[in-house]
């Protein structure tokens with residue numbers, strides 16, 4: 001049987017959504033028989049591949065680098081899933097949105113910093129004015145809210161998709 005190509009992506013999030021994915025414990029074994037994990041923090045792949053069936057994206061879009069990445073991912077993915085509240089609403093990364101970027105960088109890298117204060121410039125990706133949810137930049141087929149979404153919910157969603165069903169999970173929203 002041909003395996004479904006699945007990718008996971010970590011943008012501006014805390015990795016908690018990926019931890020929840022791993023929290024499936026042994027349930028991940030039957031799932032692993034049906035999917036090929038082609039990209040993500042758990043895979044040693046440098047370039048996002050073409051023709052990915054399902055991509056789960058954790059985190060908000062906060063930097064120009066995130067934006068470039070999500071646009072490429074969108075072009076190469078059939079079903080894009082916003083995984084967790086940061087991807088769905090902006091959530092924690094969006095807490096900085098009331099501050100101008102210059103003030104934010106000053107407060108993080110300069111004010112109250114004892115050793116080598118200074119904004120790092122090109123060493124960190126250029127921030128967008130605000131951290132925003134995925135669907136404001138690209139089409140998203142499914143939103144899976146939660147901070148993080150429970151492992152069981154992620155498992156149910158993926159199993160439904162693999163079975164060719166409309167996801168039955170109550171908390172899943174179509175983007």
Ligand code: SF4
Nearest residue numbers: 013014016084085086
């Ligand atoms: S939704 Fe919650 S767990 Fe997931 S990346 Fe954001 S803060 Fe972390």
